[in-house]
Amino acid sequence: xxxxxxxxxxQSKVYSEEELINYLLSATEDxxxxxxxxxxxxxxxxxxxxxxxxxxxxxxxxxxxxKKVEAIRTISVKKPNQYIKQIVLDELRSxxxxxxxxxxxxxxxxxxxxxxxxxSLLDVDLPEYTKTKIIWLLGHVxxxxxxxxxxxxxxxxxxxxxDSVKDTINSIKQRFVKLSIDDIRKKSEEE
Numbered sequence: 001x002x003x004x005x006x007x008x009x010x011q012s013k014v015y016s017e018e019e020l021i022n023y024l025l026s027a028t029e030d031x032x033x034x035x036x037x038x039x040x041x042x043x044x045x046x047x048x049x050x051x052x053x054x055x056x057x058x059x060x061x062x063x064x065x066x067k068k069v070e071a072i073r074t075i076s077v078k079k080p081n082q083y084i085k086q087i088v089l090d091e092l093r094s095x096x097x098x099x100x101x102x103x104x105x106x107x108x109x110x111x112x113x114x115x116x117x118x119x120s121l122l123d124v125d126l127p128e129y130t131k132t133k134i135i136w137l138l139g140h141v142x143x144x145x146x147x148x149x150x151x152x153x154x155x156x157x158x159x160x161x162x163d164s165v166k167d168t169i170n171s172i173k174q175r176f177v178k179l180s181i182d183d184i185r186k187k188s189e190e191e
Contacts, residue, residue, distance in 0.1 A: 021048050028054060033064065040070040044077040052078060059087055065096040072102040076109065085110055089117055092137075093130050100129070104137045112143050119149050128160055135164045139171035147172055 024046070027039035040058065043051045058071040072091065075084060091103035107114055118134050138146045150165045
C-alpha cells in the first residue's frame, strides 16, 4: 500500500514552543542519561527563564558530572550574566575535571572582569586541582596584577604550581605586548 506523503504531513502534530520547552524540562530528569543529556543540549535553542532556572539547578544540584558539563555548555550560549558567573565560579571547586574545565571555558567569556574573583580564590584554602585550574584560567583572562599575584613567593616556591605559574605568566605576557617588551628590556639591562 502506497501512502501519500502529503497525507502523512497533515497527520503530524505541530508543537508550540511552550510544549517543546515543557518536554525538554521534563526530559532533563529522565533516567536515561543519554536522553537527558540530549534534552539539556537542545535547550540552547529556546529562550525561557524556566530553561535558565533548570540549567542553574542542574549545575548546582545534579550529582551527574556529565549533566553539569552539558548544562554549563548550554548556559554559555545564553549570554551569561553576573549571576551565572558566580554559579559557574563555584564549579571550579568540583572534584570532576570535566566540570572544572567546562566552567573554566565559560568563564573565559568574562575576560578580565573575572580576574579579581580569581585572585580572591587563590587566597582561599582550595584543593590543588582547583588552584591549578584557576592559574590556567588566569593565563587566558589575567593581567599585570595577575602576574604580580602569581609571582608572590608562595606560588613561586610551591613545586606543584611552578610549571603552571610559569606557563600562565608567559600566556599573559604574550597577550599584552607591552609586558613582553618590558620583560625583554629587563633581561637586556641585566646582561
